[in-house]
Amino acid sequence: MLALGADSSPEASSYFPSAAAYNAGPDGYLDLIVRARAALEIPVIASLNGSTVVGWVDHAGLIQEAGASALELNIYRVASGAAVTGPEAESDCVDLVRAVRARITIPLAVKLHPHFSAFGALARNLHQVGADGLVLFNRLYQPDIDLVRLRWYNDVALSTAQDIRLGLLWLSVLSGRTPRLSLAAGTGVEDAPEVIRYLLAGADAVMTTASLLRHGPDHLSGMLARLREWLEARKFSSVAAIQGLLRDTHPDAEAHQRHAYVDSLIGYRGPYVPGDVGASTRLAGLV
Template sequence: MSDLTTCYAGLKLRNPLIVGSSVLTDSAEKNAAWDEVGCGAIVLPSLFEEQIELESKRIMKKEKIGDGSQLVWNFVKSTRIMNYLDLIRGSKNSCSIPIIASIHCYSDGGWIEFAAQIESAGADALELNISAIEANPEVDPMESAVRYISIVQKIKSVVGIPVIVKASKLFNNIPWLVNRLKQEGADAVVLFNKLYPADIDIDLMKATSGPILSHPEDVSDTLRWICLTASRVPGVDLAASTGVHSWQDVVKCILVGASAVQIVSALYPENGKEFVPDTLSRISEWMKSKDFISIDRMKGLFHIDKQVDVALFERAQFMKYFTNFH
């Protein structure tokens, strides 16, 4: 029988399938069900720093509060944190697989203290969902990278559990970022977090949200950057995220170097519970047909040759593709 176990961020998973951060993991009952169908790990929904700010502002506006805004902020934040810690404890009590907490932040601030509370509540690891679109022409693009690195440094100084960074595809040189995160102690990096989908309603003439779920074609960027990063930054675990909709996608992600694969969109709406065991069964059958006895044996087989100039390689492939396209 094929060995599906994998090591990710210092955690031993029974298989590489991780239910990604979403409403799919927002209760201990849901997480127990994911454990039962065979997932390797669970990432809890992100606690958003931005949401706390917005909720605080709504309360102040509704209650017509002028002064005391810091009191409202502290109340909202402490309430959300207590609820989140209860979710960690409840999930740990209900599940036998690793429970990974997640915070979405754009500043270090109070998250440093919160990280220690997450560890005390029993989370097996902490995923930092650090993303913000920087569109100020006066801001140096490197400032975003420095922000990532600074947050990781400070979080690592207060917790002993693995720290995972969920990164954005907006960076120009992702292997450089991953390498720096590794140097500062990040135990794993997830490529990528999904950006808020923007759209425009041309009838109502207003900005709206686009489709929330990913599409199968989105996996292309994920495969490219997992491959380029894994081949150039050894010693850091990578998880693939965004665009994974089939068992074949999972296999591809592992072949290019992923240690684990986060799945969300493919688990909606009602087929989620069947998707997991079916995917694991099909991966096992495929591995047997290719004589792979373990995940470790197949991980990273498609790394790009380090002696090849990456820019020239990609450009050549682009021309080759369109030369044969009719």
């Protein structure tokens, strides 16, 4: 996936590595869209990365003029300032989507990280100001600490199939509740089983980055073949036949989810067995 790495204020931008080094800069990106459209028969969805309204929203218009079939707006912001409240962080997102919507007529999807307190209302508000779809979720960049050198290090830790559960939960809760808002699932898709799970939970589309970085673009055709096999083996005639089959349709999803949480704790049978002295060393990976 490609994006324009830009932000509104010079202060914020000064922390970024050069956008040009990452993705050939704004002009290079527009040129890429033109070339992709000329070379491909499938729709080309462009991606724009920003966090506040000022400065770069015009670029959305240029992306449309370059021929993009749709735009995914990646709102990547860690609202870490003590003065920034949750409602402010949310209304900034809504303002940004409203501003981008005012510049373009092509379909607009919004990709967000999952760390908002009340995602249902945010989803509805984003839809009201013009988002046609949401991508659940982007992953927050999470650095790690090198215990030998005692320093932070910056690397990309690719997602694994274990990472789909948060997206599954939110898809199941949100899908079907905001009519005409499309939901794409976008974390932890390693192979067909994750695609199927996301579809069952209610995804309208499923996206993958990590699996393609791990296995290369040909992985996609294998994934599709395995999805087809799974559907055929269970006599489902199409993807649409399983879409949303297991979404949370409970009238009080909040109570339902709390119930499920309590049930899961009651049912927990962990790996620790009292009296099994080898368990802790096995868990620590020492034997």
